[in-house]
Amino acid sequence: MGVPAFFRWLSQKYPSIVVHCVEKRGQVIDSDGTRAPINLNEPNPNGEEFDNLYLDMNGIIHPCTHPENKPAPKNEAEMFVAIFEYIDRLFALIRPRRLLYMAIDGVAPRAKMNQQRSRRFRAAKESHDKQLTIERLRAELLAKGAKLPPLKDTSEHFDSNCITPGTPFMERLAVALQYYIYERLNSNPAWRNIQVILSDSNAPGEGEHKIMDFIRRQRQAPTHDPNTRHCLCGADADLIMLGLATHEPHFTIIREEFKPNQPKPCDLCGQYGHEMEDCVGAPSENSDRPPPPPGTDVEFIFIKLAVLRQYLEDDLKIPNLPFQWDLERVIDDWVFMCFFVGNDFLPHLPSLEIREGAIDRLITLYKSAVCDVGGWLTDSGRVHLDRVQLILTELGKVEDEIFKSRRSEELAFRERRKRHNGVSGRQSFSSPSSGILAPTPIGNKPRPGDCSIAAKALRDERRQPNVNWVEQCLQNQEAAVSLRAMLKSSTNSNLGKRKLLTDDADSGSGSPTPVKRGRLGGVDASTLKEKPDEGELPMDEDEKVDKFDEVRLWEDGWRSRYYQSKFGVDPQDAPDFCIRVAHEYVIGLCWVLAYYYQGCASWDWYYPYHYAPFASDFVDVASVDPGFSNKRTKPFCPLEQLMGVFPAASRSHIPPAWQDLMTDPDSPIIDFYPTDFKVDLNGKRYLWMGVALLPFVDEVRLLKALDSRRAQLTADERFRNLRRPVLYFVRSDTPMGRMLLSLYKSNDEEDDEVVVTKFARGECADYTGSAPANATLINSALTEGISGHVWPDYDNACLPGCRMASGVPGMLPDIPAVEQKAISVFFENPEYPFGHVFPARLLDSVKLPTRCQLLPSTTRGRGRGRGGRNNSSSRFDSRESESFRGRERCSVTNGWESCAMTPAPLERHFDHPHHQSVVERMIRHALPTRDQLRNNPRSGQPRHYQRPQPYPPAYPPPSAYGNPYACLPGDPLWRHRNRLPFRGSHHGRGGWQPRRSSY
Template sequence: MGIPGLSSWLTKPENYPDIIIPCEEDGQSASHSVKFDNLYLDMNEIIYLLIGSHSSSPIQKEENEIIQSVFISIDRIFSIVRPQKLLYMALDGVAPMAKMNDLRKGRFLHFKKQENKCFDTNLIKPGTPFMSKLSNCLQDYIRYRMNTDPAWRSIKVILSNANVPGEGEHKIMDYIRQQRAEQDHDLNTYHVVYSADSDVILLALTIHTNYFRILRISPSNDTELQRYEFINLAKLRTNLENDLKVPDIFQWNPERAIDDWVFLCFLAGNDFFPNLPLIEFYRKNMNFLRDIYKESSGYLTENGQLNMNQLKKFLTRVAEKQVEIFEKEDQGHNQANNNQPAFSIDSVKHQLSRGNPSTIYLGPPRMNPQRAVPISKKETVKPSSTVPQNSRQRDQRYGEIEQESSEISINNDSNDSARLRGKSWHKKYYREKFNIDLSASKEFPTEVAQDYVRGLHWILQYYFKGVPSWDWYYPHHYAPFACDFSNVKDVSVVFNKTSKPLKPLEQLMAIFPPQYANYLPKQWQQLILDKESPIIDFYPPDFKIDLNESSGYLTENGQLNMNHLKKFLTRVAEKQVEIFEKEDQGHNQANNNQPAFSIDSVKDQLSRGNPSTIYLGPPRMNPQRAVPISKKEAVKPSSTVPQNSRQRDQRYGEIEQESSEISINNDSNDSARLGGKSWHKKYYREKFNIDLRASKEFPTEVAQDYVRGLHWILQYYFKGVPSWDWYYPHHYAPFACDFSNLKDVSVVFNKTSKPLKPLEQLLAIFPPQYAKYLPKQWQQLILDKESPIIDFYPPDFKIDLNGKREESQGVTLLPFVNKEDLLRALESVYSTLTPEEEKRNRHGYDRLFIHTKNPCYKQFSTLYDNNENQITETNPLHISTKLIEDMTGKIWADNDDTFVRIDAPIEDPITKKKIKNNQVLSVNYRNLRFHGDFNDIKYCLNEGDQAINTN
């Protein structure tokens, strides 16, 4: 997903539109003059782009069509770039736990909004039969191309399939980063990555080279003819250097300044923990972050680590800006309500045309309606009382899940509880977002800030060096405010470096909702379907969606400078307060006059059949008296595990019906509006459910968590996964002012953590409605009400739009998955996996393909000649740049059942043309690891780098 709004922000006329280079194709080769060495393909980007263009049936034909289209896309991209040395294809493997909540959000929302399409995107997850099939077909495709095309024959090809842990783009960057760390590597190697993910832009900047371009499909309205374009990283680097340069303040290092800019982007949005309130590209306020940063006196990061002292100074300034924004917006809101224009029926129609649950107010809008009369509301369907064990019961359970999914509560009220006004905005934020009363939990914001700091450490290492931990994740749905970092002191940031990723099927289980249980192994399905499952709590039948409306360098070589970060966040906190106070002032003025309303717009809305609510009285905060015009009966969840297919199908039916009750807060006057003098208290009261009068330290605690998140994400982007287990434990972020009390934050990630397995991840991220995608005996874990993890799979949930317009931008209020509980629940059903499911569930390695004409072929072939030297996975053969051009790593024999020997017959997976004598050899390949503590990232650009033409 990447950073919301980053790609479009970069190319706006007022920013850096000159980084785009149109790509012209002449049918044979690219018309550009640059010779590219290595081409890397983010395969999931290719697949997702293609699935929207196929609608045929049956599903088997659809899979084959998509796979063939993937091959055609690869051929076209290959002809554009013409790589001279290497082609690297990366499919998404299992993700770190820090990403798991984002994956769960995607799967739970997918079922709610699913359309009648032939191909199910749930299949594009590690551990599914489709991904296994695609991997096998890609191997056949690679062999055929290398046997028949001279352009392929002369290069090396690496396939990193879905059984290899890690996100595709991060696997690519890990390879580039670690190859560049080798002494004999040619630093002038020119890299091209195909991906539309904005993450790749930031990752590419952490490589610190001008020899880098990103290829993507041009964002155009012309859907018939898709054109490609390059993003010129050399030009972007030059632009950033010019914008960030601060002469005569401290010793200028453009590479470290770019690292800090990457870090600032994390504050505006990422996939691992929420952005700081009001800090996002959509609000066009990255410029004030840059301006605050340019007032700094040091770096925020260093070698992928945070400088906490600098961060606190920075956030102090940000906090000031937040208050300024709040006050301005509230002032504008109050002014607007004094003289509101007549309501436009076109605006109602436009809103309704989006198909979102909408609210129309007949009275003066105030903070969250107290008297609400819904026009229509689906009745709650009660789950069955027994666990389905046969097909009929399972189908009925599927029906339940599908019905439940339509009831997900989405908070997209533009004036909902996420809008913080008044002087108590800070307390309100934690009360409404975290359900924390700061009057009783004063340290909570600091704890959240500490978690956020750990997240910053994690993501910094992840982007700069690789996964610091497979287990870590941010444990909150929201971020703290910048001011919450002020009390953060020493944050312990120790990631479990021994953590391991989940296996593919484990990840499917972790991310799929119960509605996709049929994608899991048969015996696994009960883990997300059975109400008695020990992990049933991971799969709620319903959930909410909250739309949620420098003093120096922050980083050095992918490390956070905590001293500089605190200074920076102090400035951010100042801005946050400024924004809140202005918002609140505007809101108070706006409430003095109400708009006229057209009854025709009500009729128009009703004719669309959307879940809608009409308020007959002045709406206030949180509806207490709701009179539904129509309401379906609630279906009670089952109390025992479904034992046969009929019972299980009945439980599915319950979940399907329950899913229709998802609550979306789209009230234009919701509690997400933070304004007035109490905006801080209000924020924590409404977002965290914390009364700061009783929990004064809570914002600091949130800030501590946030700092840990900053550490995590910094390491993730700069060095690799710092921990597979860590995650941010809140749904919301703290304010910048909450960082002011931070002292020493302990940031220690479990470096021994391991990733989930593919099916485990499916279980973790799938809602109950997708239980059918899980192994049969696993399904009860997300369907059975007695399941030990049933709390992970709520029958309903809320979406807090949090000031946003679109559901995808809101905060999905789902419970966080506990990895230990999930794995413990699986112990009783692991033995039920079939051999085919076991294969899909295991972790794997990259596969390297070379032609017999390659100079290193002779040595590679010895791996299959009785293997006298016992070259194995635990004792691999080390290859160097002297053996194989500009590439290092470790290899051993490919012992997979898909291995094809030299001279064996093969066929083209598209045309089915046969080749009698295969001349392509495959071996298992493992990239080298960084030496030491990732401190050898190469910053220095050589003369050739500096001389690149950036036009």
């Protein structure tokens, strides 16, 4: 899932790490948008070749199955085809020359299952509440005479929780991906010499960590190429830290470029331009309702870890060290410190927020602590706790100051926001309802039949407290939904504020309902129906957040209130409890670091609390022994994990024999599946930032309940519950393919006949995590350095000359036997003994990338990204500037191919947009085009629709990174790109320094 706000902070702190991808695409050849194929064997247009491409498949599966910026696929077949097309596009962007590795999330460690459980319970809850809201609004609109499209069949609803190991959907997806790999190896010339590895959801481990384990084990083999160029596709911010942890200098991450405020269709009428709460029904045929915006493909960006390593080398340089400087160890320490501000396995410390500069604060403490303790904090995934103690002690000394400073910044921000919104005294103009100044509708024809409803009138009616549907809705609303409704509400009408949607419509006695709080600080649904006293002013959004924040970290006594509210323990009565929580957190830090550098240290460990301790509670941490090296553990099976992370609402994906364990009141594990649960905002503003207070699953009780019904599973269900190894694919006419084909030949026959023994469904033995004794050692000379073991896959293999059944029946054809030339086997990484330590260092004979000129940081200097900057760089968002520069490079192929020549880099034509400054280009793109002026909003052109702007052609990438700042400072082209003066100019700086803009 990643770390919220981490990538935003990183891209502002180190802006040169982000480079837009150059994508060359074929011309559209038909009305369906089909593009002509391009030659992917040509050099990569980004100026850098890649050997291996790794795909974290869950980051592809989710946006393809339930996209946010376009209509969702109609059925499962369209979902699979969308996934294939997404992989094709990534393959064309990266053009790997050796390996394509696809990793789907398998069973996760218990530490991650708790987070998965929280997300899936929330997703089921939000989906149910959204459906209730749709039904209510739909009934209301139909009663008013509005037109709406027919309701979708409930069977067509896609439950995103099915994207979990062990579900039938994931099993069908694995089969479809095998078909896709076979088809591409047979038909696409660019795949001809590519090796493909597929790790589906039955192979244990998270997708990104399976990829990291592959890289770690391969680089330990003597045949590994130390200059292998890796590219990993994924959206999680923790991929950046995982990439740094490999100590592979040629490592790049590719991800979608985030574009905020993308138009989304209304869930009621399917139209664009309004929210569901503002819907007035579907437009009639003669209506001027704006058409849907054209679907736009996502764009991709590169994150250059080689450039990030250079930034970290400059930022973390410590003068006068009493021992030798080592960049690799410094990077490991930086990764470790990032764990304190957030990760997927531990809650972040209350005093550390990324938006408040927490990482910079930790780096400052780190630089002084390293000199005092005389060594680095970590070593190849092992933590020196005695050295970490000093940093935590220093952080604990300033915790009180941090909390009070955070509060003062928050109050100042609220005041600035009120002044900006005109709520504190600014007079607002209200247009008269009649007369010559009364507003007149323009370009908005009335609908025939008088069936239209004004959105404002409808919203006002919905806000009235005496409407029956309000009472009916509130009586059934759960805690999480009520809290979201309360936080999204504004003020009532006679004060310019919206009426609280969670006010009691008829509470009987009319007296306020007392606040009910759970033992761990959660909020009950009844709490949110509290009605203000007569004459009391309604609270605004900030006041509501403060009201439900019972800890108040900015006031004295915060430590005692925190533990009483979050843990139900008074630290004065149990002083050892706080230390015990801190020691458990330290064990978690050791577990996370080992997970990043050595693999999963324990499959069954998890942090047993919902909240983190304070930095001042870390006492005597050097005495903590994680104890992970004492015993070996194993992961859950896929169906067991489903029972551990699914809510009862998603039980349809679970075997029928186990479903009633989630709903039967007499079930021995019924307490694991609450239908109502509390969400603690924990001082945050938005619901998604809150903590879902779900009970932790007792593994012993869960397995005992499942074992009593395990014999009732069908053969298909037992097959889905197996752990299975990864699959290795290659064409049979390659040297490696011919070797694999020999594994399937009968031992008692000397001819070339291939004998395949197909096991019945469910008879395949469970995978133990290591290659069988009869596995064949790979000859790395045939695989360009890839090592490991392979053995035949008698259960799923489709050998050359055999017909390959379609993975998407009814939509994609089978592969004829005469065209089938691919082969697959089971694959296992090189194995090392238990307790083996993978050294975190550069490999011998590696060639480091050339250093490049770096852009200065653009991070802000005060809390939560507000109020000033650390330097005097430009006021506008630097990412916008980078976006314009990167998009120029994206159109390099279009510009050069159209003119059949490369533009002269130093010829400045001021009338050409390519030679305009950043501000000039921003102004140019902000101005309307002739088409927009001709189709202005007053003549019916929708205001929300913006025609895509063409970007000017760009210069060719001058370096291996495709970055205009990545050339040497002495290059005159570099000076020209950055509009820099020569020495002795009026800037008075001399030398080669980036010009800081003055706008």
